[in-house]
Amino acid sequence: MVVPKKKKTFKKKVAVKPKKLVTKKAVVKKSRPKKTSVKKKTPLDLKRSLQNPIIQPTEHAWESKATFNPTAFQHDGKIHIIYRAIGDTDNSVLGYAESRNGSTIQESFPRPVYYHFISRNKDKSIPAISYSSGGGWGGGCEDPRITLLGDKVYMLYTAFDGWGSVRIALTSISLNDFLDKCWNWKEPVLISPPGEIHKNWVLFPEKIKGKYAILHSLSPHIMIDYFKSLEELNGSNFIHSVHQHSPLWQARDKLIRGVGPSPVKTKYGWLVLYHKMEKHDTHRYKLWAMITDAQDPTKILYNSSHPILEPDEWYENEGYKSGVIYACGAVVKDGQLFVYYGGADKVSCVATADLEAFLKELILGGAYTLRGKRIKT
Numbered sequence: 001m002v003v004p005k006k007k008k009t010f011k012k013k014v015a016v017k018p019k020k021l022v023t024k025k026a027v028v029k030k031s032r033p034k035k036t037s038v039k040k041k042t043p044l045d046l047k048r049s050l051q052n053p054i055i056q057p058t059e060h061a062w063e064s065k066a067t068f069n070p071t072a073f074q075h076d077g078k079i080h081i082i083y084r085a086i087g088d089t090d091n092s093v094l095g096y097a098e099s100r101n102g103s104t105i106q107e108s109f110p111r112p113v114y115y116h117f118i119s120r121n122k123d124k125s126i127p128a129i130s131y132s133s134g135g136g137w138g139g140g141c142e143d144p145r146i147t148l149l150g151d152k153v154y155m156l157y158t159a160f161d162g163w164g165s166v167r168i169a170l171t172s173i174s175l176n177d178f179l180d181k182c183w184n185w186k187e188p189v190l191i192s193p194p195g196e197i198h199k200n201w202v203l204f205p206e207k208i209k210g211k212y213a214i215l216h217s218l219s220p221h222i223m224i225d226y227f228k229s230l231e232e233l234n235g236s237n238f239i240h241s242v243h244q245h246s247p248l249w250q251a252r253d254k255l256i257r258g259v260g261p262s263p264v265k266t267k268y269g270w271l272v273l274y275h276k277m278e279k280h281d282t283h284r285y286k287l288w289a290m291i292t293d294a295q296d297p298t299k300i301l302y303n304s305s306h307p308i309l310e311p312d313e314w315y316e317n318e319g320y321k322s323g324v325i326y327a328c329g330a331v332v333k334d335g336q337l338f339v340y341y342g343g344a345d346k347v348s349c350v351a352t353a354d355l356e357a358f359l360k361e362l363i364l365g366g367a368y369t370l371r372g373k374r375i376k377t
């Protein structure tokens with residue numbers, strides 16, 4: 001009876017030992033991180049709407065090719081969106097859409113709501129420039145930035161004459177006319193000098209120290225011009241900024257593409273979103289964020305150390321320019337930050353974040369310069 005008992009014990013040990021080894025291997029394998037693991041999301045990472053793209057080209061001739069780079073403002077619970085459209089003529093015009101929840105379009109206008117006049121007689125004494133944006137070869141009004149200030153809606157945009165002039169234009173309309181969809185825009189005024197190429201200028205939605213403020217450059221440093229009245233910009237008085245023939249041109253950070261939407265006022269300062277590429281990824285436009293001082297917006301308080309939105313979805317890569325996120329609008333509604341942007345120079349999209357959590361995460365990240373160097377505080 002002794003021998004069988006020993007054999008039984010021996011068999012039991014042999015059977016149990018492999019089980020333990022398999023279990024340990026399984027645990028080790030399960031806990032080992034995958035090389036292709038996705039970066040952990042934080043409150044600073046914008047969340048794309050499941051409705052994206054929220055505005056797409058239609059059968060209308062004026063917006064048959066592209067509907068992108070939307071700007072927006074909120075009034076009485078509604079978000080009003082102005083977007084750039086390109087159609088059969090290859091001219092850029094502006095369209096209108098309305099949303100109540102920020103992500104779903106409830107209403108759109110069947111015709112363009114704004115044109116920029118382009119003379120058919122090109123000044124051939126001016127050399128033609130090699131310029132195209134979003135496939136809009138014919139010129140027009142590009143990449144609007146809209147700002148509600150008081151009872152007026154102001155709009156800055158890039159005016160391209162289709163030949164040799166790329167300048168910043170300023171126009172406005174009364175809030176009542178805008179809401180009634182009576183598109184009585186004021187005749188635009190060119191506020192950047194002739195002979196220079198300028199893009200990406202924004203008007204602050206509040207006066208700063210009693211003056212209107214226009215941010216027109218981020219690099220080599222933030223540049224803002226102040227005006228008692230915007231009537232000072234009358235077509236002969238210009239804002240002088242960084243351009244290709246400027247002494248500051250070589251000193252700029254070539255990875256920074258420019259400011260995005262008009263700044264958003266927060267209790268911590270101005271929230272400024274901007275476009276920038278990364279050294280290892282220079283073919284892709286990404287969105288970044290910073291907070292600047294409320295009274296001196298040229299002073300950076302906090303700056304994100306990584307992008308808040310990257311062009312990873314199909315609608316940010318399948319269009320006229322792959323790998324492009326280009327934001328022109330930012331709105332706060334019910335504690336949520338809505339950022340409106342163009343995807344691949346073809347469609348309009350929106351991404352959101354809880355504003356308070358977003359700002360706190362941005363502040364916790366510390367202070368960085370636009371070049372990504374930490375600021376000593």
